[in-house]
Amino acid sequence: MQPVRMFCWHFMAYPHLPADFDENNDSGWVTVPNKLWDGEKSRGLYQEYLGQLAYADELGFDGMVLNEHHQNIYGLMPSPNILASALTQITKNGKIVVLGNLPPLYLNPLRVAEEYAMIDNMSNGRLIAGFAVGGGPEAFNYNVPSPQGRRRLWEAIDLIVKSWTDDGPFSHEGPCYPMRYVNIWPKPLQQPHPDVWVPGSRSVESMAEVAKRGYCYFLSSRSHGGGTRMAAKEFAGVMKDHGKTYTPFKMGVLLSVYVSETDEQARAESQEGIFYFLRNCLKGHLRKEGRSMTFGPGVPSQSLRSWEAFLDSSRAAAGGELLGDAKDWDDLESKNSIMVGSPETVRKKLWEFVEDAKVGNLLIQFQFGNMKDELARKSMKLFAEEVMPAMRRDSAELFAKDFPMLDELEAAQ
């Protein structure tokens, strides 16, 4: 029986902001002045971050996760495929999860099909191919009108997957991406094609698109508590409506963890990096202070139905409180979005989460903001040695009990 899979997620934040960044800037996104980039201090930064991901592979994580963001200090990965190709050469076992490329931003999605196929070959079949629509900041950066983003995304995904599975040349009619000759070289190594993951934030429309194609749904919402369980339940329901069977491995979730020897030490060591992440990196994104580019009428990315549900929700009533609005450590703890503590504490919190939500792919952020390399590595090591084994053992038992059909499904594949 398959246990829960644990991946090491990285944002690759810009770590050299001045101490007064929050006071003097409205946003860490789109308009954040790039004169703040310090070339000398940043020498070796990508090597450091890639080194952490390679270390995750050594430690036995199930994979490494990259993502795409533009013109921001939150994530220095405008092209995750460049980093993925580096990982193909410095890692051996783990999956390389690119979550994801943002096809609506591109004129031709076949470029993504080609690059993913290259990465799959270069990694000996270790790619997990993620596709996302892009958030508010990307809409501003790349001129993508939000109401059209989803239509472009799904046409692009279907075209890319078809370009991997069907023999070319064939033509594609559009409407967004008409193409006379679809005939990619190379084809991906994995057959019939690399696993496809698509993030969503609980909109029924996205869940339905993912479910009917049998892809993995990645919940990108950063607030946990009961939200993940509810989302898993909703997604299971949507899968059933489309004649598919939910298993924990049809869903993934983003978590944030810091482990140290004791609870006190964990908090003392992680506090600076975590608040750098919340105050600076989330400013303009998941924070009410500053210029929000993720929520608001200027980025009308949600369907009318979803926006109505948002206006009805308690979050709108509370003034749209987000993760980055955490006032202090206690407030942050109460939001249940970041698990910090001794191996024992983190194991307990994470187990409660898995037992409750029954999600099989845990994508875990270990490095926060300006956190030092040695701290991120220590946390990853303690996690791999003292949390991961128990999680694997217990989750295999749990899933075997709750999802007896898993073995049959695996055998059938």
Add this chain to the structure above:
Amino acid sequence: MSLREINVRGRSVQLYESGSGNPLLYLHGIADMHGLAPDNCAFHDFVAEKHHVIAPAMPGCVGSDEDNSLESIDDLRFHTLEVMDELKIEKIDILGNCVGGWLAAEIAVHNPERVGKLVLIGASGLFVSGEQIGDLFMAVQPLNGRIDDVRHMLFADGDGSLAEEWIPDQLSGKEQGMLRYKTFRCVARFGFKPPYFYDQKLVERLYRFKSKALVVWGSNDTFVPRSHATAYAEGFPNASVELIDGCGHAVLLEAPDVVAEKVLAFLS
């Protein structure tokens, strides 16, 4: 006054009608009836004293169905021609405000035979080098929970009560929150991506509309700078300009009586 829905090629379009007299097709903007308010405003009442005002809501605005195929001003132009066909309007005077002004100008140059007189108020639609149309979408994204920027972009007195009433920070009730979201979803379809609320070639095609045109502008418009008024007036062979002092983009909310007087004088 009546509010009803008509069926245009399978989609429901909300229509406001009021007054009697010479018919006038009214193409709404953002800070306007159908845009940020479900009802007509004082300006429309003034005009309806002399004219039969017919005002369809754009796709997705108030009670009109969304149209996912809407991607450009040309799509919106065809949609509006279809509304005119449905209403059996062969030729009519058109007044367009804000993005509705752009739409009106496009109809005038493509289909001049269907337009009598033309009135543009604070119309987007033109590219004037160095005089860019403002980024409405960024301006309406909350800054520290407030959307002062969009109030300042659309109103001469962005801190005043009129701006606050039309564009409150907090969603004062679901109805207004939905209305605003719908309007931005509609205009984002053709205005978010380049060309940003303009048609690069429109200025060279204005010559095609030979009938009389009136261009009305708030002198302090910071969404569509007043140099665009001059560009429209110079492009049309037969146009005049009325600048309204001290007003911004939302000139017909800020000075409804003054604007109505100019418009009525022109149309009569």
